[in-house]
Amino acid sequence: MKLQYDEGIKTYLEVIVAETDLRTSQLNYYNSLFAVLASKLDVERALGTIALN
Secondary structure, X not given: OXXXXXXXXXXXXXXXXXHHHHHHHHHHHHHHHHHXXXXXXXXXXXXXXXXXX
């Protein structure tokens, strides 16, 4: 996208929107990863297989 902007193919607004979409996707990924790990911890706690120090 940045290369297309540099060549005059895309507008600055399109670059900003694409960067915002990328950051939103990354944030959604990390939120999903956290949810999976939290759920795994809940399962281990329910099964009594988690070691608490």
